[in-house]
Amino acid sequence: xxxxxxxxxxxxxxxxxxxxxxxxxxxxxxxxxxxxxxxxxxxxxxxxxxxxxxxxxxxxxxxxxxxxxxxxxxxxxxxxxxxxxxxxxxxxxxxxxxxxxxxxxxxxxxxxxxxxxxxxxxxxxxxxxxxxxxxxxxxxxxxxxxxxxxxxxxxxxxxxxxxxxxxxxxxxxxxxxxxxxxxxxxxxxxxxxxxxxxxxxxxxxxxxxxxxxxxxxxxxxxxxxxxxxxxxxxxxxxxxxxxxxxxxxxxxxxxxxxxxxxxxxxxxxxxxxxxxxxx
Numbered sequence: 001x002x003x004x005x006x007x008x009x010x011x012x013x014x015x016x017x018x019x020x021x022x023x024x025x026x027x028x029x030x031x032x033x034x035x036x037x038x039x040x041x042x043x044x045x046x047x048x049x050x051x052x053x054x055x056x057x058x059x060x061x062x063x064x065x066x067x068x069x070x071x072x073x074x075x076x077x078x079x080x081x082x083x084x085x086x087x088x089x090x091x092x093x094x095x096x097x098x099x100x101x102x103x104x105x106x107x108x109x110x111x112x113x114x115x116x117x118x119x120x121x122x123x124x125x126x127x128x129x130x131x132x133x134x135x136x137x138x139x140x141x142x143x144x145x146x147x148x149x150x151x152x153x154x155x156x157x158x159x160x161x162x163x164x165x166x167x168x169x170x171x172x173x174x175x176x177x178x179x180x181x182x183x184x185x186x187x188x189x190x191x192x193x194x195x196x197x198x199x200x201x202x203x204x205x206x207x208x209x210x211x212x213x214x215x216x217x218x219x220x221x222x223x224x225x226x227x228x229x230x231x232x233x234x235x236x237x238x239x240x241x242x243x244x245x246x247x248x249x250x251x252x253x254x255x256x257x258x259x260x261x262x263x264x265x266x267x268x269x270x271x272x273x274x275x276x277x278x279x
Contacts, residue, residue: 001025008256009033012069014170015196015241033245033255035069035237037170038198041191041217042072042227045184045204046080052225053203054088060201060227062096062154065109066174069242070199072227074167075178076190082180086158089178090136093154098141110149111173117150120173123166124155130164132157132177162193170196184209188216198238201227 001009001024011021012035025032042060044053060072077085101109111117124138137155140146152174160167160177167177181187191200201223204210214222220238223229230236235246245255 001030002027004028007031010245010247010255011035012247015243018243031255033237033247034243035245035247036198036241036243037172037196038069038071038238038242039074039168039170039194039196040070040072040198040219040227041194041200042075043181043187043191043200043202043213044075044077044081044085045187045202045206045209046078047205048078048081048203049205050081050084050088053085054092056201056203056225056227057085057089058092058096061176062093062108062174063228065111065152066176067112067172068228069170069172070221070228070230071172072201073171073176074162074191074194075176076181076187077178078187079180079182082178086135086156086178090156093136093156096154098151098153099143099145108151108154108174110146110151112150114150116172117152120152120171120175123169123171123173123175124152127157127160127164127166127175127177130166131159132164132166133159135178137174162190168194184213188213192216192218195241196238197240198242199223199227201225 008031009021009025010033011018015036018034018036022032042057096107097105098108099106135156135158137153139153141151141153155175157177160179181190197218199221200217200219202210202213203225210224218239232248235249235251237246246252
């Protein structure tokens with residue numbers, strides 16, 4: 001951050017570290033690009049295909065054991081589909097196998113290290129204390145291949161609200177919360193009620209309505225009928241406490257260049273017409 005020959009900082013990591021980098025870089029007004037945390041909304045509208053949404057939810061929430069900045073963690077389900085979605089989501093998530101990641105049959109591997117597992121378990125305890133209903137998981141798997149690892153089962157809570165700590169802070173693990181909504185406006189408001197703005201997804205058969213909602217959601221990426229699909233050709237980066245600047249796509253090249261204006265007078269005239277007013 002302080003080296004005089006470093007002109008630009010590009011950082012991917014958690015928000016607390018990003019804030020520290022900003023403070024250090026401010027001493028020399030270095031350019032900073034930050035790709036930080038996320039607390040990403042997954043919105044299921046009344047007309048959504050529930051089976052497709054459940055498939056997207058399982059991948060979006062539990063890929064890489066939820067250790068993805070763009071992982072779906074706040075689920076807002078239209079009240080007419082809530083029960084059906086919750087039941088199918090729980091049923092599908094029960095089938096995810098925890099175990100040795102060198103085994104191709106494994107879907108859920110361990111968390112990165114012991115202290116992180118302990119932190120994730122702390123969020124689970126907090127969710128229970130806040131009154132969320134445990135629908136699945138909430139504990140460590142107990143098998144010979146997981147017993148000595150840093151594993152947490154896929155965990156789903158129902159009956160959640162945005163004032164619960166685990167619905168506001170990035171967990172970076174296989175823990176999600178489900179909440180109900182009744183109108184598109186409410187869904188957008190719930191999605192935007194977050195310090196983060198990395199990504200979100202909307203599940204609907206009405207793409208036009210989905211696009212209208214996507215424009216109102218404060219996030220760097222909004223998927224419609226998909227979650228956690230990232231292409232190298234498209235820009236990636238969030239807003240609010242998810243950071244700023246873009247990774248990926250040709251836009252990232254702008255992050256590492258400086259626009260310069262160079263003016264050259266080619267008239268050869270020693271005195272310009274406007275000099276007359278000075279005489």
